[in-house]
Amino acid sequence: MYATQTDFVGRSPVAAPSRAETFIHAHRFERPTLVLDTEAVAERYAALSSGLGRAAIHYAVKANPAPQIVARLAALGSGFDAASRAEIELCLAQGAAPSAISFGNTVKRAADIAFAHEAGITLFAADAEEEIDKIAEHAPGAQVYIRVLVTATEADWPLSRKFGCAPGKVQPLLARALAAGLRPVGLSFHVGSQTRAARMWLSVLDEVAGVWHAARGAGFDLDLLNIGGGFPAFYGEEVEAPEIYAAQVMRLVTDLFGAVPRVMAEPGRGMVAEAGAIAAEVMLVSRKCDTDAYRWVYLDIGKFSGLAETMDEAIRYQFATDRDHEAMGPCILAGPSCDSADVLYEKRPVLLPLGLKAGDRVIIRNAGAYTSSYASVGFNGFPPLDVVVI
Numbered sequence: 001m002y003a004t005q006t007d008f009v010g011r012s013p014v015a016a017p018s019r020a021e022t023f024i025h026a027h028r029f030e031r032p033t034l035v036l037d038t039e040a041v042a043e044r045y046a047a048l049s050s051g052l053g054r055a056a057i058h059y060a061v062k063a064n065p066a067p068q069i070v071a072r073l074a075a076l077g078s079g080f081d082a083a084s085r086a087e088i089e090l091c092l093a094q095g096a097a098p099s100a101i102s103f104g105n106t107v108k109r110a111a112d113i114a115f116a117h118e119a120g121i122t123l124f125a126a127d128a129e130e131e132i133d134k135i136a137e138h139a140p141g142a143q144v145y146i147r148v149l150v151t152a153t154e155a156d157w158p159l160s161r162k163f164g165c166a167p168g169k170v171q172p173l174l175a176r177a178l179a180a181g182l183r184p185v186g187l188s189f190h191v192g193s194q195t196r197a198a199r200m201w202l203s204v205l206d207e208v209a210g211v212w213h214a215a216r217g218a219g220f221d222l223d224l225l226n227i228g229g230g231f232p233a234f235y236g237e238e239v240e241a242p243e244i245y246a247a248q249v250m251r252l253v254t255d256l257f258g259a260v261p262r263v264m265a266e267p268g269r270g271m272v273a274e275a276g277a278i279a280a281e282v283m284l285v286s287r288k289c290d291t292d293a294y295r296w297v298y299l300d301i302g303k304f305s306g307l308a309e310t311m312d313e314a315i316r317y318q319f320a321t322d323r324d325h326e327a328m329g330p331c332i333l334a335g336p337s338c339d340s341a342d343v344l345y346e347k348r349p350v351l352l353p354l355g356l357k358a359g360d361r362v363i364i365r366n367a368g369a370y371t372s373s374y375a376s377v378g379f380n381g382f383p384p385l386d387v388v389v390i
């Protein structure tokens with residue numbers, strides 16, 4: 001029996017267990033383990049492709065770099081957004097063609113640009129003069145797109161401030177790229193990760209469309225629009241189905257940009273989150289005093305071993321236990337490490353069974369994105385999140 005929790009004030013509808021969860025039920029795990037279902041990734045790829053239509057998918061490898069996922073997506077014809085040399089090597093080793101890989105990090109080591117160029121990668125991101133100069137020197141003649149800084153949206157995990165240049169700097173960067181012998185082909189942006197509704201894209205697309213039309217009006221021959229990631233996963237709050245969501249985003253793109261020859265999208269979370277579930281265990285249930293309003297539930301996984309996205313309680317995972325048919329009550333949820341920052345949910349306590357005790361299994365649902373790739377190598381001696389691919 002499964003129940004899902006959002007927080008102690010509300011419960012979301014009961015969802016059927018995923019294949020990954022069913023696998024967890026049938027096995028025992030010695031340590032926190034992410035079970036990833038490649039079939040679910042393939043299904044999600046099909047749904048996103050169908051909704052995105054003419055836009056090419058470049059899976060954001062950072063969301064989950066499991067080689068089996070990369071191999072499966074490569075076989076399905078996906079492209080890849082790589083953040084580093086290691087991710088490029090991973091994609092190539094798993095069968096991706098160099099032409100299907102873009103080097104999307106705007107902060108690249110010169111030697112890694114040279115490596116990518118040697119490997120046959122021709123598409124690079126930039127948002128600064130120095131980066132343009134590095135690309136021109138180490139990947140002469142390459143295509144570059146300029147990442148635009150956009151206003152923060154309602155995304156649960158905003159990405160806006162660190163990356164991108166102000167709209168006013170786009171044309172000078174395009175001109176610099178041209179002068180340096182590069183091919184400035186387009187623009188990119190990121191609407192913010194876990195943008196729950198397609199309508200939330202409108203203001204950002206409008207902003208970027210203004211920059212796009214101005215650059216084309218100024219004579220820059222742009223033909224590539226990279227709409228980045230942001231495609232959501234289900235964490236308890238309602239989200240549109242991937243195909244419908246992607247189709248709505250593309251309708252907005254067409255309305256605002258017109259007939260852009262090349263559109264690419266970089267889903268990360270939306271591709272893999274729902275394909276994974278984590279098998280975790282309760283290590284301790286306690287109260288600080290007899291009158292403590294909430295129990296503290298300590299899991300064997302925390303912020304440093306896979307659940308980094310609980311930072312500021314931004315991503316609210318759902319939990320399933322074998323006791324979900326029993327009486328439930330709010331608790332503060334924390335990780336196992338000796339670090340007081342390792343508290344997962346305290347501002348909005350989590351609803352868990354009152355009978356929960358040490359040794360009980362807890363399944364963390366829809367946890368395939370930004371978990372294994374965020375786990376430390378062994379903070380406090382706790383091992384990084386184990387991964388099993390089914």
Ligand SMILES: Cc1ncc(COP(=O)(O)O)c(C=O)c1O
Binds near residue numbers: 230266
């Ligand atoms: C350049 C770039 N593209 C795509 C993504 C994936 O975003 P999401 O997981 O929201 O789909 C990220 C995430 O950090 C990113 O930095």
